[in-house]
């Protein structure tokens with residue numbers, strides 16, 4: 425019979441024996457070795473996979489002709505082969521500069537990069553309209569384009585007139601308080617156009633419209649910074665403040681929408697049960713703005729056709745905010761640039777003014793079809809967009825299939841395709857020797873009579889020029905091209921031209937004499953002055969400046985908008 429005391433004694437003795445510690449050490453060493461081997465195996469497999477994928481990329485990239493491309497996205501370039509840059513990201517980056525290839529590529533490569541929209545996801549929530557996959561956006565793109573163009577045709581006369589009147593009032597009000605920056609005027613115009621487009625006329629009367637614009641701009645300014653974190657920075661207090669602003673914006677968007685809808689309903693017949701209905705869904709946000717459910721948005725007329733195509737998770741609110749954001753950023757850059765060009769090229773401003781006066785039936789308001797009788801104004805807008813596109817790069821990829829081009833080049837699926845828009849739009853090969861100069865006439869042709877000589881039509885109220893379609897030149901890409909081209913191009917060009925026609929009829933844009941900084945004078949300050957002959961007949965546009973007390977307001981023009989060169993924040997979806 426075993427004595428338990430003897431057993432426990434011998435176990436205790438064994439545990440303290442040198443043999444046991446040796447066994448333990450041996451075991452630990454084996455475990456550690458096994459772990460190290462396993463780690464080595466995993467790391468080696470990962471590295472080999474990466475190496476193989478790198479060789480795969482290199483092998484496929486060898487078939488793509490062209491010079492080596494430089495590093496994009498600020499990444500460090502490790503080595504470069506023709507059209508292939510290894511930046512450590514293990515993706516093939518192909519930069520396309522040939523306009524014919526670009527056109528082909530923009531038609532065939534329908535997807536955008538998988539991280540497209542991440543930047544704005546944080547700020548505005550999900551947006552199905554700017555999703556990377558073409559399959560997801562195709563239907564909505566078509567519906568939105570129809571809606572915009574129908575709206576354009578139906579309400580084309582009303583939006584520019586209302587926006588121009590609203591902006592003129594705003595300018596006059598700000599003028600009373602002091603100086604005003606032309607970037608700010610452009611921002612107001614862009615924001616008002618977007619507001620009226622997406623919320624209806626009620627937006628102009630909304631008491632929260634000004635606050636909405638301010639909040640939008642604050643968020644747009646910070647969006648790049650907060651999206652630059654790979655891991656959402658929950659630990660930073662500033663991040664929570666930003667999130668709070670984003671929630672406020674969403675609530676305010678819904679609040680303004682409700683305000684506009686109520687206005688519509690009141691003016692039609694009954695108050696309905698808007699208040700009761702929504703009170704169940706409402707929750708109060710920090711500043712008192714009311715949040716309601718997304719159903720409100722799905723009822724909203726602008727999205728009524730999109731309703732059937734919404735999947736459960738999607739937020740229509742995100743779509744509206746993303747579009748307002750995109751439209752505002754791009755449009756305000758464009759308007760600022762047009763104003764700058766007109767200041768810098770007084771002779772063009774004079775001719776545009778004559779054109780506007782010639783067409784003008786009503787001295788202050790222009791109807792939408794009238795802008796098509798102002799080819800120089802339209803050409804000025806296109807030429808400004810050519811010289812300063814709102815995004816410096818277009819990006820595409822084909823997520824599923826390899827892309828084969830007419831030239832015989834094949835780009836593998838998943839490769840990142842970029843078009844350096846600024847370079848292409850200023851390339852002498854595409855635009856001639858004056859490619860980097862402002863010359864709106866490049867988009868115009870003269871009207872000729874039967875004998876082939878230029879005809880002077882000024883007495884008939886028609887311009888002697890006709891506008892060529894700028895999109896005929898494959899190197900004209902401010903609105904992109906192909907499958908994912910901007911669907912707002914026609915709409916916004918017509919609106920911007922109409923609003924500018926109304927404003928230019930009232931104001932002349934000039935460099936400010938206040939600027940002391942001579943080196944920057946050319947681009948810095950300009951003045952919008954009310955034309956003394958605003959309501960009169962066609963007096964000469966120049967020479968109206970004797971009376972300096974007429975000076976209206978100071979407008980500063982900045983050539984490069986603040987956001988322009990921040991990667992991603994700009995104006996690209």
Ligand code: HEM
Nearest residue numbers: 751754755758814818902903904905908909910911912916
């Ligand atoms: C001056 C004004 C504008 C400019 C310069 C502009 C420019 C652009 C550019 C460059 C793209 C990318 C195209 C591409 O990758 O090929 C784009 C996309 C888009 N734009 Fe605009 N845009 C403007 C105004 C608008 C407006 C007013 C709207 C709508 C109200 C709009 C709606 C869109 C949409 C929905 C897309 C995304 C298309 C997609 O990803 O499928 N844009 N825009």
